[in-house]
Amino acid sequence: MSTTRTDAAGTSGGSARGPVAGRGPGGGGPGGFGGMGAPPQKPMNFGPSARRLLGRLRPERRGVLLVLVLGVVSVALNVSGPRILGHATDLIFSGAIGHRLPEGVSKQEAIEQARARGDDTFADMLGGMDVIPGQGIDFDALRWVLLGVLALYLGASLFAWLQAYLLNEVVQRTMYRLREDVETKLNRLPLRHFDTSPRGDVLSRVTNDIDNISQSMTQTMSQLLSSVLSVLGVLVMMVIISPVLAIIALVTVPLSVVVTALIAKRSQKQFVAQWSHTGGLNAQVEEAYTGHALVKVFGRQHEVEQAFAEKNEQLYEAGFKAQFISGMIRPIMMFIGSLNYVAIAVVGGLRVASGSMSLGEVQAFIQYSQQFTQPLTQLAAMVNLLQSGVASAERVFEFLDAQEQEPDAARPVRVADARGRVEFEDVWFSYDPDEPLIEGLSLVAEPGTTVAIVGPTGAGKTTLVNLIMRFYELRAGRILLDGVDITEVSRAQLRARIAMVLQDSWLFGGTIAENIAYGDPDASQEQVLAAARAAYVDRFVHSLPDGYDTVIDEEGDNLSAGEKQLITIARAFLAGREILILDEATSSVDTRTEVLVQQAMADLRASRTSFVIAHRLSTIRDADVIVVMEHGRIVEQGSHTELLAAHGAYHRLYTSQFTAPAVEAP
Structure with a gap:
């Protein structure tokens, strides 16, 4: 489902918040002007990351083994072809030469006649051939040889296809499990991780x-396996045919390895930077798109475009350098292979002339030399793709290795008597250890009571309710729910007892009825409609073309901010939890509707x-207890009447809203 807006912790403007994407480390504003997605200063650790990536294939051991067997068979059939084709060449060449020799003489007599004429080269060549003077090409033998080669290549292709099919299945199952692990990791990460990580970069890691x-x-x-097996198979065949030519062919291997290693070392950093800049660019685009209205209101389009251009330029430069540097490998390898081909052709021709090798053997060896250099070239060309994949793997592994939230208790306690009593017992908390926020806070909320939390911006109001939800862990102290420490209760059980309505509405791409039913998936249609009426959603939904079946678009632009907020309130009504958290829940509705919703919420809060x-x-004058917070501390608490009579912090807040003109804060 696509969300319209998300904010797990709430966004009350008057509450202290942790560092958030866009304001904390690695953030920018709505236009994304921070230093997001900067490339790592050190090159990635290629070896461990590659081994860890291969380790993800361990559950597919049988499939990988079968892929290996199919590859061995395919390569064995494929490398046998040139040797047999060389035999076909010998049949043709021997037949052509034999047809020119006089019939009735033996091979030895034909050699002696050639030497008598002074043609020692021809005589040496005849000595290395299987020729019958006067006899032409043996087409029957040639036919069987060619049919055998055709069968070999068909078999090699079939096994190669089976190998590719099975390998694709193995890889896709591995990626399926990796995506599952990432999704599970997302649910185990603390809110602090998302506060300090640009959302675009996180999305880039788990998708791109x-x-x-x-x-x-x-x-x-697939290429790596077939290339390595081809190199080994071809090498064996070359040594069998001619050890001398095999040595010439092998001379280029160390040179190829050195060239590849030098180029790969230079391109490695660029691939890391490329994918890091990709994440940074996604983060910038995501922030600018999410806050596009704010960008336009403040006239920051130019800055956003400039920030995008800078990050796009960084990505272009890193991508160009990575591809250009790694792309040099292939032409250099082709040049080295061409030199190798020339050397083998010259030496092979001399050996045919001397009679130490047949023409078919030289032809087969030249084919093998090309098959030998081609896999090396492919291996070299794969370096850029391999480095790019491992660079992405390192980013995903970094995400999987991120510190998780503290695990639930090994044996979580189940609260038998669920009444909704909440007690803060000497609670200490801070987002940054060097900047204390909540210090020694104690507070009791009795079952069925309404506790209103007020105070200036940054006082710690939203932080307080986030601690109840256990979005963050305490530095010291305890929070008790019906006498049980919330750290001894599983998070799922804890949050199943709490309904929350935030200042920023959260709706997903679905119908209005589905969004309300999100509070209780098992609710009946009658219960959904009852919650909608209680939250006054029913007042506007009938004016929509499809009523409750109206589909909320991706950004929720077909509803007003107040209408979206009413839907989230209806969702909380439907959930029917023992504890209700309202974080500026009516700030987006009009005054008349707010009065109606306040009455409805008063009924909801009654129990x-x-x-x-x-x-x-x-809006909170009828609260049972009003808590006034300043700098993470409770400075006053009592009823509306009591606090006004005390002429303290609450009195100053109240009078500043209703009687005093706005003044500049000291």
Whole structure:
């Protein structure tokens, strides 16, 4: 499902927040002006990352073994072809020469006649041939040889196809498990991780990078396996045919390895930078797109375009350098292979003339030399793709290795008497160890009471309710739910008892009814409609063409901000949890609707423990307890009447809203 807006922790403007993407490390503003996605200063550790990536194939051991067997068979059939074709060449060449010799003489007599004429070269060549004077080409033998070669190549192609099919299945199952691991990891990461990581970069890691790994593994593993096996098979055949020519062919191998290693070392850093800049660019685009209205309101289009151009330029430069440097490998390898081909052709021709080799053997060896250099060239050409895939794998592994939230208790406690009593017991918390936020806070919310939390911006109001949800872990102290420490309760059980309505509405791409039913997937249609009526969604939904079946578009632009907020309130009504958290829940609705919703929420809160964060103090006058926070501390608490009479912090807040003119804060 596609979300319209998401904010797991809430975005109350008057609450202290942790570092968030766009404001914290690695962030920018809505236009993304921070230093997101900067490439690592050190090159990636290729070896361990590659081994770890291959280790992901361990569950597919049988499939990998079968792929290996199919590859061996395919390569064995393929490398046998040139040797047999060389025999066909010998049949043709011997028949052509034999047809020119006088019939009735033996081979030895024909050699002696050639030497008598002074043609020693021809005599030496005849000595190395299987020729019958006066007899032409043996077409029957040639036919069987060619049919055998055809069968070999058909068999090699069939086994290669089976190998590629099975390998693709192995890789895709491996990527399936990797995506599952990433999805599971997303659910185990603490909110702090997403506060400090640009969303675009996270999305790039779990989408683009995994896709790149899949593509790289599919292309490189098949070629890598067939190339290595081909090199070994061809090398054996070359040594069998001619050890001398095999030595000439092998001279180029160390040179090829050195060239490849030098170029790969230079391109390695660029591939890391390329994918890192890709994540940074995605983050910048995602931020600018999400906040496009804000960008236009403040006239920051030029800065956004400039930031995009800079990141796009960085990505272009890194991508160009990576591809250009690694692309040099193939032409250099082709040049080395051409030199090798010339050397083999010259030496092979001299050996045919001397009679130490047949023409078919030289032809087969030349084919083998090309088959020998071709896999080396392919291996060299795969270096860029391999490095790109491993660079992406390293980014994904870095994400998988990120510190997870503290695990639930080994034996989580189940709260039998669920009443909704919440107690803060000497709670200490800070986002940054060097910047304390909440210090020694104690507070009790009795079952069925409404606790309103007020205070200036940055006082720690939203942080307080986030701690109840256990989005963050305490530095010290305890939070008790019905007398049980929330760290002893599983997060799933804890959050199953809490309903939350945030200032920023969260809707997904679906119908209005489906969005309301998100609060309780098992709710009946009648229950969904009852929640909608209680939250006054019913007042506007009938004006829509499809009523409750109206599909909310990707950005929720077919509803007003207030209408979207009413849907989220209806969702909380439907959930029916013991604890209700309202974080500026009515800030987006009009005054008349707010009065109606406040009455409805008063009915909703009657049997629930409620925490209400509000800036408009008129909305929380009927709260059982009003808590005033400043700098992470509770400075006052009591009823609306009691706090006004005390003429303290609450009185100053209240009068500043209703009687005093706005003044500049000291």
